[in-house]
Amino acid sequence: MKFSRSFMLAIVALAILATLPLFLSGNLLNAAIKMMIAALFALAFTLAMGQAGMLSFGHAAYYGLGAFAALHLMKGVEQQLFWFPTPLVPLGGAVVGFLFGLLFGWFATQRSGVYFSMVTLALAELLFTIAPTLSGVFGDESGISTIRGAWWVFSFGPDNQVYYLTLAWVAICSLLMWCFTQTPLGRLALALRDNEHRVRFLGFNTHLARTLIFAISCLFTGVAGALLAIANEATNYTIFAAGASANVVLQTFIGGAGTFFGPALGAAVMTFFARVTSDLTRSWLLYQGVIFVLVMLFAPGGLGGLVATHAQKVRAGAWRGLIGPYALALLAGLLLVAGLVFTVESIHVVLTDAYLAATRAAGGKWVPFKLFGTSFAPDSPVTWGLPIALFAAGGLLLPIARRMTLAAWREATALPDVVGSTASPSSPARKSQGAAT
Amino acid sequence: MNASGMTAAEPVLELKGLRKSFGETQIIRGVDLAVKRGQRHALIGPNGAGKSTLFNLISGHYVPTSGEILLNGESIAGLAPHIINRRGLSRSFQITNVFPRMSVAENLRISIMGRHGHRFTLFQAISALKAVNDEVDEYIRKLRLERRRNDLAGDLAYSEQRILEMGMSLATEPSVLILDEPTAGMSREETAYIVELIREVTEGRTLLVVEHDMSVVFTLCDQVSVLVYGEVIATGDPASVRANKKVQEAYLGEEVH
Ligand SMILES: Nc1ncnc2c1ncn2[C@@H]1O[C@H](COP(=O)(O)OP(=O)(O)OP(=O)(O)O)[C@@H](O)[C@H]1O
Ligand SMILES: [Mg+2]
Numbered sequence: 001m002k003f004s005r006s007f008m009l010a011i012v013a014l015a016i017l018a019t020l021p022l023f024l025s026g027n028l029l030n031a032a033i034k035m036m037i038a039a040l041f042a043l044a045f046t047l048a049m050g051q052a053g054m055l056s057f058g059h060a061a062y063y064g065l066g067a068f069a070a071l072h073l074m075k076g077v078e079q080q081l082f083w084f085p086t087p088l089v090p091l092g093g094a095v096v097g098f099l100f101g102l103l104f105g106w107f108a109t110q111r112s113g114v115y116f117s118m119v120t121l122a123l124a125e126l127l128f129t130i131a132p133t134l135s136g137v138f139g140d141e142s143g144i145s146t147i148r149g150a151w152w153v154f155s156f157g158p159d160n161q162v163y164y165l166t167l168a169w170v171a172i173c174s175l176l177m178w179c180f181t182q183t184p185l186g187r188l189a190l191a192l193r194d195n196e197h198r199v200r201f202l203g204f205n206t207h208l209a210r211t212l213i214f215a216i217s218c219l220f221t222g223v224a225g226a227l228l229a230i231a232n233e234a235t236n237y238t239i240f241a242a243g244a245s246a247n248v249v250l251q252t253f254i255g256g257a258g259t260f261f262g263p264a265l266g267a268a269v270m271t272f273f274a275r276v277t278s279d280l281t282r283s284w285l286l287y288q289g290v291i292f293v294l295v296m297l298f299a300p301g302g303l304g305g306l307v308a309t310h311a312q313k314v315r316a317g318a319w320r321g322l323i324g325p326y327a328l329a330l331l332a333g334l335l336l337v338a339g340l341v342f343t344v345e346s347i348h349v350v351l352t353d354a355y356l357a358a359t360r361a362a363g364g365k366w367v368p369f370k371l372f373g374t375s376f377a378p379d380s381p382v383t384w385g386l387p388i389a390l391f392a393a394g395g396l397l398l399p400i401a402r403r404m405t406l407a408a409w410r411e412a413t414a415l416p417d418v419v420g421s422t423a424s425p426s427s428p429a430r431k432s433q434g435a436a437t
Numbered sequence: 438m439n440a441s442g443m444t445a446a447e448p449v450l451e452l453k454g455l456r457k458s459f460g461e462t463q464i465i466r467g468v469d470l471a472v473k474r475g476q477r478h479a480l481i482g483p484n485g486a487g488k489s490t491l492f493n494l495i496s497g498h499y500v501p502t503s504g505e506i507l508l509n510g511e512s513i514a515g516l517a518p519h520i521i522n523r524r525g526l527s528r529s530f531q532i533t534n535v536f537p538r539m540s541v542a543e544n545l546r547i548s549i550m551g552r553h554g555h556r557f558t559l560f561q562a563i564s565a566l567k568a569v570n571d572e573v574d575e576y577i578r579k580l581r582l583e584r585r586r587n588d589l590a591g592d593l594a595y596s597e598q599r600i601l602e603m604g605m606s607l608a609t610e611p612s613v614l615i616l617d618e619p620t621a622g623m624s625r626e627e628t629a630y631i632v633e634l635i636r637e638v639t640e641g642r643t644l645l646v647v648e649h650d651m652s653v654v655f656t657l658c659d660q661v662s663v664l665v666y667g668e669v670i671a672t673g674d675p676a677s678v679r680a681n682k683k684v685q686e687a688y689l690g691e692e693v694h
Pocket of ligand 2 (some may be wrong): 488
């Protein structure tokens, strides 16, 4: 029953994604392509991290290798060295990702925990360092670029053809990764995550198993990199940078590594967030960091965890009671966010060279600064009062919203037969609830 | 040192002059031990005697400093744990060691699927492996964990986790099962329950078990070896070991009032 519901959701999501190009224009369509690629990257990363407990800090290596593999394939076709259909180019990324996953994974999986993470980080940094010197493979500073070859009736010129190519690959790879969780090796991954030591004494070569699982994760990561290369028709060695490896970690945790689709959601949302905010403000990385910290503090299960808890715990028909408190919590949150954004952006403007020059020109006196299309004087009470008022209002509302949310949550998740008993997360309770509904 | 009333069976597990040092200190100091087929063999000894260390040597967690470990006549000393398990020796741990975020059935399935050759199987759904899943059900019944089948192992009561822990080792169907204090930390009733269960599920199997509770040793086991300060000071049937002067001085004296 649970399977079929997730399955239905996946079909609906796929249907929505399939119709999106009818509504989206160039820029948004391009954003959607990048979101899907990020989602695939996060799912592939989670295959190693969430399921087998291998927290890789160097997945940009396989992402980048997949991208370069794809570009070389496309370049070969462009220069008519060989024939290769463009829709199958991601296979090149898959093969290269898998092979390097085996090779690097063989070393990294000798260790567990932090040591594993450090080895993956070091291997990726190694690649980042030597890539610019191997200009035959990775191009020089500007990297390599090429164009998408036409295939059959598709020119792969317009964005929506690229969109559907990406969607098809992301959908197939997601399905394959979900199937992986249902195979004996996929189940073994969970056991390795829980307790690798025990697995060893049950007859499994855990080093081999971890290498294989890591390589499968790298295979799908390579596909994601190849899709990026197809979309951009170019890349350079900076794709190997540690920031790219860190990004997928952040996105996965925000999405929630404990659920299958959570990481995809987190990656899509954060990619969109980055795209929008990086155009608007130079502080967008700060905001991204704030989001990460808040999610880790208040919803450590990530977005996917939130959705899953709601789907499991909230009784049918009990949703209505939650709407009010959630809206209030949202309002409190928005007030605080507004206060934060105003403060951060004001500081940012005041610290720019242009503003400092303006104050010098005014003889060291504060001059008004422009923000959100309005002018604010630094020494005016309005300028100080606005964020303080926002913080105060949000700060006052938050505890109220919190109390109401908790009460509503208790109400919405209480069992009809044992109302009043404290909501316990034990499974017998869950079962009797399932039987009652 | 005579075998008990049973006919002399060949040893399945044999330790010969086994030694293990950590740095300067020798913890296992020349152990000779033979566990015969079909027998339940207890290993007793005071805290820190080296019982767990001996298990770690036998199961491949540590490499012996010197000496031999023979399983069915073949040397297994220094082999990797997974190889030793496949050769037919499976162990449980003194500290509960299960997969806490997996269900009881899935914990057992890991043990069972490996034995069926599904170690790295990628192109088959686990739900389609009928032989494996049937055996999982059989083991759940044997271990009397039917009501806990789909609960997370981490949510089980401590004594149930100990049963699962033992069951996982048992489910690899070893020719020798070695259990490190299966009743540690249990109440009297729980101990009686699990001892009866162990007796049931290890019927006809070869068992080496570390046990502190003497009444358990006397009811469950055919043979007893006493390990004191890294050396086996006596081996025999429970009654003769109980009567042994050296044993009484070194160990039982403090336990039997
Ligand atoms: N890895 C190790 N390094 C150094 N010393 C160790 C190591 N493992 C065990 N020892 C030491 O070996 C001795 C025997 O320990 P072991 O755990 O085998 O005893 P035990 O007989 O199982 O005791 P208990 O009844 O408390 O379980 C102890 O003094 C312990 O400190
Ligand atoms: Mg011990």
